[in-house]
Amino acid sequence: MFGEMKVFSGSSHPDLARGITTHMGMPLGRLKVTRFSNENIKVKVEENVREADVFVIQSSCPPVSDHLLELLILIDALKFASAARITAVLPYFPYARSDKKDEARISITARLVADLLETAGADRVLTMTLHAPQILGFFRKPADQLLATPILTNYFLTKDLSNAAVVATDAGAAKFAGHFAKRLSVPMAIIDKRRFDDSEQAQSVALIGDVEGKDAIIYDDEIATGGSIKEAARILRELGARTVRVGVTHPVLSGRAVETLNSANLDELVVTDSIPVSPATAKALPFLKVLSTAALFGDAILRIHGGRSISEMMD
Numbered sequence: 673m674f675g676e677m678k679v680f681s682g683s684s685h686p687d688l689a690r691g692i693t694t695h696m697g698m699p700l701g702r703l704k705v706t707r708f709s710n711e712n713i714k715v716k717v718e719e720n721v722r723e724a725d726v727f728v729i730q731s732s733c734p735p736v737s738d739h740l741l742e743l744l745i746l747i748d749a750l751k752f753a754s755a756a757r758i759t760a761v762l763p764y765f766p767y768a769r770s771d772k773k774d775e776a777r778i779s780i781t782a783r784l785v786a787d788l789l790e791t792a793g794a795d796r797v798l799t800m801t802l803h804a805p806q807i808l809g810f811f812r813k814p815a816d817q818l819l820a821t822p823i824l825t826n827y828f829l830t831k832d833l834s835n836a837a838v839v840a841t842d843a844g845a846a847k848f849a850g851h852f853a854k855r856l857s858v859p860m861a862i863i864d865k866r867r868f869d870d871s872e873q874a875q876s877v878a879l880i881g882d883v884e885g886k887d888a889i890i891y892d893d894e895i896a897t898g899g900s901i902k903e904a905a906r907i908l909r910e911l912g913a914r915t916v917r918v919g920v921t922h923p924v925l926s927g928r929a930v931e932t933l934n935s936a937n938l939d940e941l942v943v944t945d946s947i948p949v950s951p952a953t954a955k956a957l958p959f960l961k962v963l964s965t966a967a968l969f970g971d972a973i974l975r976i977h978g979g980r981s982i983s984e985m986m987d
């Protein structure tokens with residue numbers, strides 16, 4: 673067994689970190705992050721962590737590179753302050769979409785991030801709904817993936833699902849959309865989505881399944897520019913869907929996502945708080961519902977500390 677459990681937060685998502693520690697019934701660890709005029713980051717851990725079992729929460733949101741570097745520096749500081757074990761808790765994993773070599777002369781940057789975390793001194797990783805589950809294989813240390821599916825499932829189970837169908841935005845989302853549909857006991861359909869270049873423009877060209885007269889629930893791992901969701905909603909409406917709701921784990925909401933989603937004719941957009949959603953964004957998207965992941969992460973941290981199963985929790 674490891675020593676005392678301590679939880680620290682980087683500066684990316686303090687609200688979620690506070691929610692997690694409140695759920696766990698413990699205070700957040702004290703640290704100070706300073707940015708010098710030359711943009712160098714200094715992290716000072718302001719309490720003793722010798723032989724402690726330390727968890728560091730840092731999500732990936734703008735400024736993405738700063739937050740990643742801050743996390744690496746924080747882990748390094750904890751390691752040299754003699755923490756017994758350091759778990760990097762990454763609600764949204766940085767560079768998760770750079771997970772394969774699908775073009776010549778590109779970096780598999782998610783693997784590089786895994787290497788950097790290990791080099792900094794992370795002994796374990798805890799993350800949620802990876803773009804591709806095989807990212808877990810980039811680590812030579814233990815890595816656990818939580819899924820937001822139970823949180824989304826519990827929310828949608830409070831709705832009338834008598835005429836509903838889950839829709840995967842593409843073949844990549846189909847496997848987890850299938851689990852989601854099974855938990856909701858509804859049929860599923862899959863959109864044939866194409867991307868033609870790096871412009872982040874997606875096109876929904878066909879649908880496998882039936883949505884005519886149905887209440888569609890689009891499932892995806894993340895919303896970046898909102899293009900995939902808008903395209904999915906377009907084809908679903910064209911094919912006769914009665915309502916279009918969305919359940920997505922990570923609200924990246926980059927570029928012109930707010931405008932795009934506002935023009936997508938959605939009945940509801942349900943996301944988690946793996947990434948902070950600003951009050952201005954929430955106000956601009958009146959059909960947005962943000963679900964908390966604090967209890968999920970808090971319970972997972974307690975289980976890791978106690979050497980108990982995470983998969984049991986997912987079941």
Ligand code: R5P
Pocket residue numbers: 841842844845872874892893894895896897898899900901
């Ligand atoms: C891509 O394969 C992912 O699963 C999402 O569909 C994608 O990240 C969404 O991106 P965007 O919102 O820019 O269409």
